[in-house]
Amino acid sequence: MKKSIKLISAVLLLILVSAFTVNNASHKGYKVGDVAEDFSLKNIDGNMVSMSDYSDAKGFIITFTCNTCPFAVMYEDRIQALNEKYESKGYPVIAIMPNDTNVKPGDALPEMKKRAKEKGFTFPYLMDEGQKVYPKFGATKTPHIYVLEKTNKGNVVQYIGAIDDNHRDASGVKVKYVENAVDALLDGKEVEQKETKAIGCSIKVAKASSNAH
Amino acid sequence: MKIVIDKTLKHFLHKSLLNYKKCKELLINFIVMKLNILIIAVFLMTISCQKKKETAKVLNETVEQVVEKEVSLNDIQLEVYDYNGFEKFLNKKDNKIHVINFWATWCAPCVKELPYFEKLNSTYNNQNVEVLLVSLDFPHLYDKKLKPFIKEKKLISKVIALDDVDMNTWIPKISKDWSGSIPATIIYKNDTSKFFEQSFTYQELVKEVEQFLN
Numbered sequence: 001m002k003k004s005i006k007l008i009s010a011v012l013l014l015i016l017v018s019a020f021t022v023n024n025a026s027h028k029g030y031k032v033g034d035v036a037e038d039f040s041l042k043n044i045d046g047n048m049v050s051m052s053d054y055s056d057a058k059g060f061i062i063t064f065t066c067n068t069c070p071f072a073v074m075y076e077d078r079i080q081a082l083n084e085k086y087e088s089k090g091y092p093v094i095a096i097m098p099n100d101t102n103v104k105p106g107d108a109l110p111e112m113k114k115r116a117k118e119k120g121f122t123f124p125y126l127m128d129e130g131q132k133v134y135p136k137f138g139a140t141k142t143p144h145i146y147v148l149e150k151t152n153k154g155n156v157v158q159y160i161g162a163i164d165d166n167h168r169d170a171s172g173v174k175v176k177y178v179e180n181a182v183d184a185l186l187d188g189k190e191v192e193q194k195e196t197k198a199i200g201c202s203i204k205v206a207k208a209s210s211n212a213h
Numbered sequence: 214m215k216i217v218i219d220k221t222l223k224h225f226l227h228k229s230l231l232n233y234k235k236c237k238e239l240l241i242n243f244i245v246m247k248l249n250i251l252i253i254a255v256f257l258m259t260i261s262c263q264k265k266k267e268t269a270k271v272l273n274e275t276v277e278q279v280v281e282k283e284v285s286l287n288d289i290q291l292e293v294y295d296y297n298g299f300e301k302f303l304n305k306k307d308n309k310i311h312v313i314n315f316w317a318t319w320c321a322p323c324v325k326e327l328p329y330f331e332k333l334n335s336t337y338n339n340q341n342v343e344v345l346l347v348s349l350d351f352p353h354l355y356d357k358k359l360k361p362f363i364k365e366k367k368l369i370s371k372v373i374a375l376d377d378v379d380m381n382t383w384i385p386k387i388s389k390d391w392s393g394s395i396p397a398t399i400i401y402k403n404d405t406s407k408f409f410e411q412s413f414t415y416q417e418l419v420k421e422v423e424q425f426l427n
Binding site: 069070140141144161162165166167168169172177196197198199200201202203204 | 319320322349351378379380381384385391392393394395396410412
């Protein structure tokens with residue numbers, strides 16, 4: 001009995017500690033210039049996807065997005081357009097859905113499949129199962145974009161932020177942040193605007209963590 | 214023949230004994246694990262129950278404080294600002310404690326914490342605390358979503374709308390620490406201010422405001 005009490009308290013402690021680490025981690029994550037660690041996440045087609053699968057890529061447009069955030073929805077077509085434009089040039093889009101699906105059932109795998117089919121996504125739409133990848137990046141919201149450049153050191157973060165400067169109206173966009181960043185990298189130049197800010201939906205963390213928050 | 218059968222039988226018995234032992238071990242492990250999970254579940258449920266009670270209490274109290282009256286949607290005057298127009302709300306030097314919450318009707322955690330801001334507003338009103346709810350709803354939904362929400366929830370705190378698409382320009386002006394997710398809150402008094410990119414419970418909110426009162 002004593003042993004099991006010890007065990008239980010240890011497990012509880014572990015849960016509490018891990019909850020706090022998740023919360024803390026959300027304010028850290030990669031900065032421009034950092035090397036991003038590879039991941040292995042399940043795609044909507046059931047296959048696992050890693051950056052290392054893309055031997056020909058020059059880099060990646062990693063997009064944290066979901067079905068349920070109105071900002072993310074406004075950008076769906078523009079994310080697809082990014083992939084159409086840049087996949088062939090060596091910068092494919094990899095979309096990652098970071099939300100806990102108990103908190104947001106509308107982001108569960110079957111819903112992701114449905115949306116990807118409706119919208120004709122030509123890029124992988126991965127589930128961050130266990131919510132381990134988005135804290136490493138330091139993503140806080142959807143949509144949240146990270147442009148990575150493949151180098152000898154690894155995949156280096158070159159841009160963090162929004163897709164462009166007008167979420168509401170694609171035709172009213174003045175500055176295309178992500179396109180500018182990728183174009184600069186393709187030209188072998190330095191990215192001018194390395195970070196931008198935009199309103200988005202906070203990433204929904206699993207209930208156990210938010211209780212300890 | 215008999216010997217062969219004998220041997221096989223012995224072998225089989227020995228094997229099943231081993232299997233039995235393994236099975237027992239597994240079963241015990243399983244039961245212990247299940248117990249643990251049960252206890253954790255109960256622990257988590259107690260916490261969430263307490264939270265729910267708290268929300269319900271706050272909601273009830275807020276509702277009681279509002280004198281019942283019919284408000285028509287046309288009566289709800291919504292001030293809409295771009296960032297330049299809005300900036301004055303961030304720079305008041307009037308010795309009051311200003312609590313500015315950025316929210317939207319489409320943001321579930323924002324809607325969840327609104328009652329706490331409402332309670333703060335009514336409880337600390339006489340102590341120079343002023344709550345401002347800044348909606349980031351989409352303009353085409355002001356009449357369809359935002360105004361009906363204000364009416365339905367009988368919000369007493371001042372609600373304004375911030376409509377400025379050039380977010381990369383104004384978000385860092387509000388706080389360099391803000392990545393842009395909501396809910397987000399600023400508490401300030403004259404030149405001292407504190408920024409939070411997080412959800413609040415009522416206790417957490419009071420704790421932060423009290424620091425400005427002293």
